[in-house]
Amino acid sequence: MNTTRTRRWTPVTEAMNVPPREGRLVIAGSRQVAVFNLNGRFLTIDNACPHKGGPLCDGIVSGTTVVCPLHGQRFDLETGAPVLASQPDFLRTYPTRVENGILYICFEPES
Amino acid sequence: MKPRLVVVGNGMAGVACVEQLLKRGADYEITIFGDEPHGNYNRILLSLVLAGERPAEEIILNDLNWYQNHGIRARLGVKVCAIDRQRRCVVDEARGVTAYDKLILATGSRPWIPPIGGADKANVHVFRTLEDTQALLAKARPGLRAVVIGGGLLGLEAARGLQLRGCTVTVVHLSSVLMERQLDATGGEYLKRKLEALGIRVLLPRQTAALLGNGRVEAVAFADGGHIEAELVVIAAGIRPNIELAQQAGLAVNRGIVVNDYLETSDPAIYAVGECTEHRGQTFGLVAPLYEQGRVLARVLTGDRSEAFTGAAPAARLKIAGVEIFSAGSIDETTPGVEVLRLEDPAAGVYKKILLKDGRLHGVILVGDTSDETAYTEWLRKGTDLSGMRKQVLFPPHDPDPGLEVAELADNDIVCGCNGVRKGAIIAAIHQHGIRTLAELKKHTKAATGCGSCGPLCSKLLRAVAPDFEEETRTTLCACLPFSYEQLREIVRSQRLKSVEEVLAVYGNRKGCEVCKPALSYLLDMVWCGEHEEDRSARFINDRVHANIQKDGTFSVVPRMRGGVTSPAELRRIADVAEKYNVPMVKVTGSQRIDLLGIKKSDLPKVWADLGMPSGQAYTKGVRMVKTCVGTEFCRFGVQDSTATGIELERRFENLYTPHKFKMGVSGCPRNCAEATVKDLGFVGQEGGWQVVVGGAAGKTVRKADLLITVATAEEALEAAALFFQYYRENANYLERSYDFVERLGIEKIRKETVYASPEAKQGLLDRLARSKAMAKDAWQEGAQPVHPTQFIQIEVPEAALK
Numbered sequence: 001m002n003t004t005r006t007r008r009w010t011p012v013t014e015a016m017n018v019p020p021r022e023g024r025l026v027i028a029g030s031r032q033v034a035v036f037n038l039n040g041r042f043l044t045i046d047n048a049c050p051h052k053g054g055p056l057c058d059g060i061v062s063g064t065t066v067v068c069p070l071h072g073q074r075f076d077l078e079t080g081a082p083v084l085a086s087q088p089d090f091l092r093t094y095p096t097r098v099e100n101g102i103l104y105i106c107f108e109p110e111s
Numbered sequence: 112m113k114p115r116l117v118v119v120g121n122g123m124a125g126v127a128c129v130e131q132l133l134k135r136g137a138d139y140e141i142t143i144f145g146d147e148p149h150g151n152y153n154r155i156l157l158s159l160v161l162a163g164e165r166p167a168e169e170i171i172l173n174d175l176n177w178y179q180n181h182g183i184r185a186r187l188g189v190k191v192c193a194i195d196r197q198r199r200c201v202v203d204e205a206r207g208v209t210a211y212d213k214l215i216l217a218t219g220s221r222p223w224i225p226p227i228g229g230a231d232k233a234n235v236h237v238f239r240t241l242e243d244t245q246a247l248l249a250k251a252r253p254g255l256r257a258v259v260i261g262g263g264l265l266g267l268e269a270a271r272g273l274q275l276r277g278c279t280v281t282v283v284h285l286s287s288v289l290m291e292r293q294l295d296a297t298g299g300e301y302l303k304r305k306l307e308a309l310g311i312r313v314l315l316p317r318q319t320a321a322l323l324g325n326g327r328v329e330a331v332a333f334a335d336g337g338h339i340e341a342e343l344v345v346i347a348a349g350i351r352p353n354i355e356l357a358q359q360a361g362l363a364v365n366r367g368i369v370v371n372d373y374l375e376t377s378d379p380a381i382y383a384v385g386e387c388t389e390h391r392g393q394t395f396g397l398v399a400p401l402y403e404q405g406r407v408l409a410r411v412l413t414g415d416r417s418e419a420f421t422g423a424a425p426a427a428r429l430k431i432a433g434v435e436i437f438s439a440g441s442i443d444e445t446t447p448g449v450e451v452l453r454l455e456d457p458a459a460g461v462y463k464k465i466l467l468k469d470g471r472l473h474g475v476i477l478v479g480d481t482s483d484e485t486a487y488t489e490w491l492r493k494g495t496d497l498s499g500m501r502k503q504v505l506f507p508p509h510d511p512d513p514g515l516e517v518a519e520l521a522d523n524d525i526v527c528g529c530n531g532v533r534k535g536a537i538i539a540a541i542h543q544h545g546i547r548t549l550a551e552l553k554k555h556t557k558a559a560t561g562c563g564s565c566g567p568l569c570s571k572l573l574r575a576v577a578p579d580f581e582e583e584t585r586t587t588l589c590a591c592l593p594f595s596y597e598q599l600r601e602i603v604r605s606q607r608l609k610s611v612e613e614v615l616a617v618y619g620n621r622k623g624c625e626v627c628k629p630a631l632s633y634l635l636d637m638v639w640c641g642e643h644e645e646d647r648s649a650r651f652i653n654d655r656v657h658a659n660i661q662k663d664g665t666f667s668v669v670p671r672m673r674g675g676v677t678s679p680a681e682l683r684r685i686a687d688v689a690e691k692y693n694v695p696m697v698k699v700t701g702s703q704r705i706d707l708l709g710i711k712k713s714d715l716p717k718v719w720a721d722l723g724m725p726s727g728q729a730y731t732k733g734v735r736m737v738k739t740c741v742g743t744e745f746c747r748f749g750v751q752d753s754t755a756t757g758i759e760l761e762r763r764f765e766n767l768y769t770p771h772k773f774k775m776g777v778s779g780c781p782r783n784c785a786e787a788t789v790k791d792l793g794f795v796g797q798e799g800g801w802q803v804v805v806g807g808a809a810g811k812t813v814r815k816a817d818l819l820i821t822v823a824t825a826e827e828a829l830e831a832a833a834l835f836f837q838y839y840r841e842n843a844n845y846l847e848r849s850y851d852f853v854e855r856l857g858i859e860k861i862r863k864e865t866v867y868a869s870p871e872a873k874q875g876l877l878d879r880l881a882r883s884k885a886m887a888k889d890a891w892q893e894g895a896q897p898v899h900p901t902q903f904i905q906i907e908v909p910e911a912a913l914k
Contacts, residue, residue, distance in 0.1 A: 021648035025905040058652035063622035
């Protein structure tokens, strides 16, 4: 059955706290994610680079990808996919939306 | 009485023929009619005028003085409306009658407008004349949605020109292959990808059905039903020869005015050259064959029929920086007996296709790398038998004697056909202006500034003639921006671009990457000295938070300790900070400073405040430190005051940014305890003065610094240092250490342009350094005044919100 389940959205911060084309670290309990502002479009991925744990929130954004500041691994923010096939690890992405200037992230486990 | 020669058409082909006639000393009374109201100009360069790379007045080939000096009657802005062949005269629109003994038709061509509705709406343009170009320039502005109909040579150059003016450009092309007359499907696909990487949208195959809009164009509608918005439309769908005049006069015409191998029409007194002609069933749209026609006709008109025009192998080159395309000969691989060789490197964007017939070159397509263009052109022209050198066909061997081609040319031979520059004139200019590079040659002689095909030959000429020849290095920044650092500096300055986003939107792919964004940030800062828009998103994390990121994501903090001299009070504060923030490691660095390692980003502002010391810039491409020895203050061997001088040196340059990190050292005597000779800049004290040395290294490579100058006083040493420092800041490529920079340019050149430069040039360097210094401030001030509320802050979601 194709039922639409209501997602649980967690209010995180004011959207303006994430400046354009930059990322910010968001700590939610034991989880650390990086949220990015692609000129008004907000996307969230796991913060730790699967390569050596670098903080992706501190990476430079290039189009819809982010480059890890430690060793230059690159990930697609839309899919969590590594840009080079030589890196096998995907990052988890988190549904993100903005309503009335507040940034919401859905931290629920992936179905 | 002299025979009367009348030329109808003041374009490149007609005037080139007249120039050849003058060169041959022909004795005619010449009249030239031209529709356009100005002197003869280089139509090929209009795309560069549109792109803003060339002012309009620079593409004038012959100004009005030229006509006067050669006794030519110029009837400019006057249209010829009829030829009376019986009475041998032409009639112009002012009812003037001009008699001729010989008549040359050089009426050229005009843009072809496909039969689509709405082509007469406002803001629909063609791109053919200087007036068309000026009209486009008047309308083009950043953000304007422009659509170019036609993905041929001219259309693509127009598209890039408009894009460089800031327009958002879409190219719509009828065929599924761009430049399909010059490229095959694969080549077209490579080209498409390159254009898209530049940010030009390409729609293929798309047939335009109509231009929509109320009075002025608002959209382009396609035959398949779709449409796109358009505020400006350029139609570049091809050209048609202007044959009406010839047709009305009863001359033989087909698609063009029919000419034989001597450029004669069906009337023995009338000749034709240029884009209006049809020769052996072929019409023309590129400049090289038209010059050839002009040369042959000039011979014929002076009674020399020893040479005939036998047609020309087509050759075309796209003039878009970063998109190298060359195509020559016949590229139809279905021709019987044709063999095809291919090379593809998709990652590098390089595609080569070579067509051979009977062991000889038949055609060639080069995409992405056109460096072998000259070899292929020669093989085509000479019909070289390649059957014995099969392996080298894809990679032509480099000329064993590069000077031979130059030696074979006579001084009077034209090297640059577009601008009519002769070998002799180039050699004279090389000596007169001390030209060393192709760029300088272009500036002084205009050679190689037209279609560019003589560029390789000009380089050979330079190599053979110029005493200090420098090979042009064509390193581009990255795939996002197909320009060299030097070009980018020029672009940023001349186009007055002041933000990374702007540069990327207009000249790049709109995305940028971790390579070009920091480089552009540096460039803008250096060029505009703070008048630009600082964009932290384009900076590496170290320059967003002014600390050095470590392997675990924490940061290291190195306060400035000028000349490595500190005090008990400072040391006490450092110790207190280390304890208060549980700093895991405190380390003395190699540059006589103290490093606090393992600090959390969110603690940085507090750590800086507690330290009360300025940033040591240990995390950035900027001024690091001055390492000093104790010098005369305490050392019994010291002959100069190295600590005081080192501290002053550090004060003068601190807080400034450089293409790569910049380390300095000052030693008080030749024992050189501060290791000044392996620093980017060093002072070595000696009896009665200082040696100023530059370009030293003790890192990945070890290099002993070169002596810049020897001076008597510390103040003179500081001035020499300032000259070199600013010169490096302005001229080095981003991420080029001073030791690579000094090796690349050579210390002699650097001396000439810094310490031995003219007083004005020196003052310029010092003034620009002073301007930057006046704007520079201690980056750690951002601890108290962050540029963004969350610059150092991580966002924590309250427990309650997570439940």
